[in-house]
Amino acid sequence: MKTKKHRGSFMLRAMVFGFSIAVGLLAFWLLGYIIQDIDRVKGPDYSxxxxxxxxxxxxxxxxxxxxxxxxxxxxxxxxxxxxxxxxxxxxxxxxxxxxxxxxxxxxxxxxxxxxxxxxxxxxxxxxxxxxxxxxxxxxxxxxxxxxxxxxxxxxxxxxxxxxxxxxxxxxxxxxxxxxxxxQWKLAAYKLGMLIPMLLVCGLLFLRQAGGTYAMLVYAISGAVALRVLLVMHDHFPAIYFKYILIGLSLSIATGVLVRLLRLVAKPSRDWLLRQYREAYANFFCPICDFPIQRGPLKYAAWTRRSLKKHTPVPINGSTAAPDQPYTCPCCETPLFQTCEKCGGVRHSLLPACEKCGDVRGNSVQASASE
Structure with a gap:
């Protein structure tokens, strides 16, 4: 069973975000003082x-x-x-x-x-x-x-x-x-200090993305990356700097696009679970986005734009129809099925049964592969 990640309260998340910004600014400030000390290296004296x-x-x-x-x-x-x-x-x-x-x-x-x-x-x-x-x-x-x-x-x-x-x-x-x-010597000194730090931050960025210390890594990595860009802007000729900046931006954009395409082609469990959870909560099929017309909403019609305007349908427990399995009539995906443990109707694409708590570990990946 996968360990659940706790988000914490709003105040705690706000404090984490604020202190992450503070760490990034302080790191940027500290690197600036180090670069100023490097600038004190004497160059040629014109006089x-x-x-x-x-x-x-x-x-x-x-x-x-x-x-x-x-x-x-x-x-x-x-x-x-x-x-x-x-x-x-x-x-x-x-x-x-x-x-x-x-x-x-x-x-x-x-x-x-x-x-x-x-x-x-x-x-x-x-x-x-x-x-x-x-x-x-x-x-x-x-x-x-x-x-x-x-x-x-x-x-x-x-x-x-x-x-x-x-x-x-x-x-x-x-x-x-x-x-x-x-100037080239100063640039070599500065980049000789910053590039290893940037490589370490990049390695930590890949390993800690979405992890416990992700915000700390993001803050320090951003400070180091910004200092590297400023050093190149100060010491590299404009004709070289613009190509370096465009090339670096192109590399980052390409990397992000490749990662997004991989998520579309083979999404991760957390990504699929978030998608399925939001779709179920809004009464849409997680696969084809067709409205889930079951229970009191069997004869209703809505879109994502008009969903918030719908008045909740009151349910009378004595006259309510029993919950039944449900299959999307558009993409043929089973959305609600009978739980093998308690016999109740559960969400087919979510890992746990809301009635007995039975967990199917690979239900999300299996549903995606289907």
């Missing part, structure tokens, strides 16, 4: 390759031009600040001169003259204004020269950058080659 491979004269020129550019910008900023201060002083002097000239016009109109102090202030303001004007012109000329020098430095920088780009082209090619080799 060091440039430092070694570029001519020293170009490097010295680049540093010298960078320092000279900073110096020219600082000088321009300082000169701009001096010019702003000079312009402010010139503006103040001009306001003073305008006020003194207004006083002088008023004095001329009144036929008087400015005081000696006012005359001296006007003279000093005029001299300061002219001096500031000269200084402003000098600062403008200095700014013009500094901007010309800045443009010269930038032009030299462009020429130096072009020379460095030309000289660094072989270094760039070598770096790309070394970087690609390093």
């Amino acid at each position: 060091q390759m440039l430092e070694v491979g570029l001519p020293q004269s170009l490097q010295n020129e680049r540093r010298s031009l960078a320092a000279e550019l900073v110096d020219r910008k600082q000088q321009i900023e300082s000169t701009e600040q001096r010019r702003r201060l000079t312009a402010q002083t010139t503006s103040d002097s001009q306001q003073t001169i305008n006020q003194l000239l207004e006083l002088k016009r008023n004095a001329d109109q009144n036929e008087t003259s400015l005081s000696e102090g006012q005359q001296q202030a006007l003279t000093d303001s005029l001299q300061l204004f002219l001096s500031n004007q000269n200084q402003t012109q000098t600062l403008n000329a200095e700014l013009s020269n500094l901007n010309d020098d800045l443009n010269d430095v930038k032009e030299k920088q462009r020429q130096n950058a072009a020379a460095i780009t030309l000289a660094s082209q072989p270094i760039n090619d070598e770096y790309k080659k070394l970087h690609e080799q390093h």
Whole structure:
């Protein structure tokens, strides 16, 4: 007799499902940290390759031009600040001169003259204004020269950058080659760790499918498989990855289809028992899906869509007809037959008699073969 598999309560099944998801996420998280540690393996250093491979004269020129550019910008900023201060002083002097000239016009109109102090202030303001004007012109000329020098430095920088780009082209090619080799090396390290785990998970998946620890195996296998796909996506070129992904998906789909075709051609006992149980419960023939018209449903008609709309037929125990064996009139399959032990009518395609509990171990397979 086959050992019965207990499903457990709804709460227990929900907890199993929840903790299975938690195990899968934690496994995926743990594998991610391991892969991050593998990524810490040092690859080629581009800056060091440039430092070694570029001519020293170009490097010295680049540093010298960078320092000279900073110096020219600082000088321009300082000169701009001096010019702003000079312009402010010139503006103040001009306001003073305008006020003194207004006083002088008023004095001329009144036929008087400015005081000696006012005359001296006007003279000093005029001299300061002219001096500031000269200084402003000098600062403008200095700014013009500094901007010309800045443009010269930038032009030299462009020429130096072009020379460095030309000289660094072989270094760039070598770096790309070394970087690609390093990426393949990292992929080999990661897949070298993940592929054996995936093979073990695949073996456990085949052995534990439907077993006690199936959910645990499914959770860990899913985490490992997803990490393998992510590693291939990160390190494999897109032209290769798409073929690998399509090939893997095709293999999985083909395997599932083959398994389903085998179930159709030679179904397992559990699969047949589930099919027969659901058919009997819905009053349909498990073989051809014809309605089981017996007892109070002898003259009724229904389909799977209209079954739920039927009102249950009340049964009067005193007038009810005795239960009789029943054969499907469509496919000729015996659906109800006399029990050999108690003489009552039992389900032909189910293993146990509902009246005496007599069990026929191979009834499901025998009925399928017929």
